[in-house]
Amino acid sequence: SLQGLVMLWILASATCVEAFHGMYPLGQQELLYKKSKCKAIPASMQLCSHMEYSAMRLPNLLGHETMDEVLQQAASWLPLVHKQCHPDTRKLLCSLFAPVCLDELDEPIEPCRSLCEGVKKGCAPLMSAFGFPWPDMLDCSRFPADTELCIPPASGPHLVPAAREVPKVCDACKEKVENENEIVHSLCKNDFALKIRVKEISYMNGDTRIIPESKSRTIYKLKGLTERDLRKTALWLRDGLQCTCDEMNNINAAYLVMGQNLDGHLVITSVKRWQRGHREFKRISRSMRKLQC
Template identity: 75%
Template sequence: MLLCRGIEYQSMRLPNLLGHETVQEVLEQASTWIPLVQKQCHPDTRKFLCSLFAPVCIDDLDEIIQPCHSLCEEVKESCAPVMSAFGFPWPDMLDCSRFPKDNDLCIPLASSDHILPVTREAPKVCDACKNRNEDDNDIVENLCKNDFALKIKVKEIAYINGDTKITPETKSKTIYKLNGLTERDLRKIVLWLKGGLQCTCDEMNDINVPYLVMGQKQAGELVITSLKRWQKGQRAFKRFSRSIRKLQSPASSSSRLCPELSGLPAPSYFGPSKP
């Protein structure tokens, strides 16, 4: 199980502390918490979650060892704000009042003796989210080799089969480029960050801000190849806007590099017309 990879025991107890009765159910539910661990909001996030999803099975011990109340509180204090930034409240199933005090048999914070030692690996950064120092020519080349370029606000994030599914707000999409996309694609755009559960994307640490996304249509899906937080006035986005204007000017030499953009009107807004 990816969430608990590196914990030093081989057997887990079912049903677990969240009521999951099968391994398949555990795998499906646990995968949605991997991004929180990758945010590194607390060093014991993985330890806390694994004590719930994959409690250790110990011979001659009938009861499940629960996380200590203090472990839950510490992780909640550090990670609840991160979840809130993505529109997720701290769930009732992780209510810290249900867990025993530290003087009982329970899984403590890392400062105490380790019952569940873990091995932490440096998280891999998603390729689409890596910071790159791009000049105007790089921006033009990147824009031309992709099928779409959109400025979006995020409505919803989900995780399916290891990929990150991003649903934009319909009324907040600005279209800079569309190549080979149908009207059906436009009506309900869904974007995919492939392998998003196995990598981190610090660019997306707040879904309340707009993003510039570029990508390609692959096997019917809109796959993100570049994702950047849109910061108005930032030098990189001034260069991007300048490059767009060059590409949309028929007289510009840059337009010959990306002919499908030549002569197009200014960036369009997808959704209800603006007053």
């Protein structure tokens, strides 16, 4: 599902990659505990909002030494949480980005290995679909066994509603069974149609920002839109962080994307997986090129 996507894309930002490679080795306690201080978790840190604790250690378990660095890196992981690939995703990430800080404990409390393994089982396939391997910073073998002092996975009946909760599907991604004429009719309500492959997905102000590969092909465009407009401008899926787009769940696939030019932003209104060699899509492509709305 696309809500990121990260993905992830979500995880594609250079700052996020630097976080993977710049973390402290978790076994080197002298590095982790040096000058460790308790700091209030900022209200602006959405990744760790509504946690059961309010104070975090700085430096954290990823080696971030300033709050600005923590906030920047943590924001890159919000899309993965919104994907709802596992109910403990937020808990695992916050235990690393904002480790719980207790005055009576000199040592930071790491996530339990079972917490990491559960999230990995749920989220690694989703990340892989977008071309991202499970990162070194979440190597579950680094974390202590459940018999030691660590943050365990959640358990109990309170998890059942979260696990069964069905996230909202983005309007543009809802499945619509349409024949050739209906799709062409839908196109006449829009300003453009593109056959694209996705180069990059990111999030901005709650919207999904999609950068198509340069080889994307214009099938139809309204007067006033140039090829340069369509090739240079990002496509937007409104409120993408608050909904899922299972239709666009593979960064390697091709898609038929329709949309409208709203205040200079190319906003997606419809996404369909492009069926390579599919007769219907060949006919649709021919029809659109001749289209006169």
